[in-house]
Amino acid sequence: MHELSLCESIARAVTREAGGRRVSSVRLRIGALRQVVPDTLVYCWSITSRGPVLDGSVLEIDYVPAAVECRDCGTLSELSRFTLSCSGCGGTAVTVVSGEEMLIVSIDVAEAPEASAIPPA
Numbered sequence: 001m002h003e004l005s006l007c008e009s010i011a012r013a014v015t016r017e018a019g020g021r022r023v024s025s026v027r028l029r030i031g032a033l034r035q036v037v038p039d040t041l042v043y044c045w046s047i048t049s050r051g052p053v054l055d056g057s058v059l060e061i062d063y064v065p066a067a068v069e070c071r072d073c074g075t076l077s078e079l080s081r082f083t084l085s086c087s088g089c090g091g092t093a094v095t096v097v098s099g100e101e102m103l104i105v106s107i108d109v110a111e112a113p114e115a116s117a118i119p120p121a
């Protein structure tokens with residue numbers, strides 16, 4: 001399962017980035033052309049996100065639809081199916097303009113506990 005290895009690499013990157021702080025949520029942006037199933041990714045995250053840093057963290061996914069721009073007529077088409085063609089002229093001379101995203105947008109870390117006051121001597 002491609003989503004599981006993806007979660008493992010996200011977990012490694014987030015853990016490194018968190019620097020020992022507890023992570024509450026991780027926001028990802030994933031393009032439709034990556035052929036990642038968001039629900040499966042969230043499920044895999046629940047398996048992968050173990051340990052003091054990631055335990056209980058939530059994966060939030062921004063799903064970016066795939067879009068192409070036609071090199072012949074300039075029409076920008078959003079792809080509903082996996083067909084790389086122009087909705088304006090039907091041509092296939094298209095450039096992918098979105099849908100290939102795969103990045104960690106942000107990581108929220110839980111607030112550090114307040115330092116306890118030092119009692120007066």
Ligand SMILES: [Zn+2]
Nearest residue numbers: 070073086089
């Ligand atoms: Zn076209």
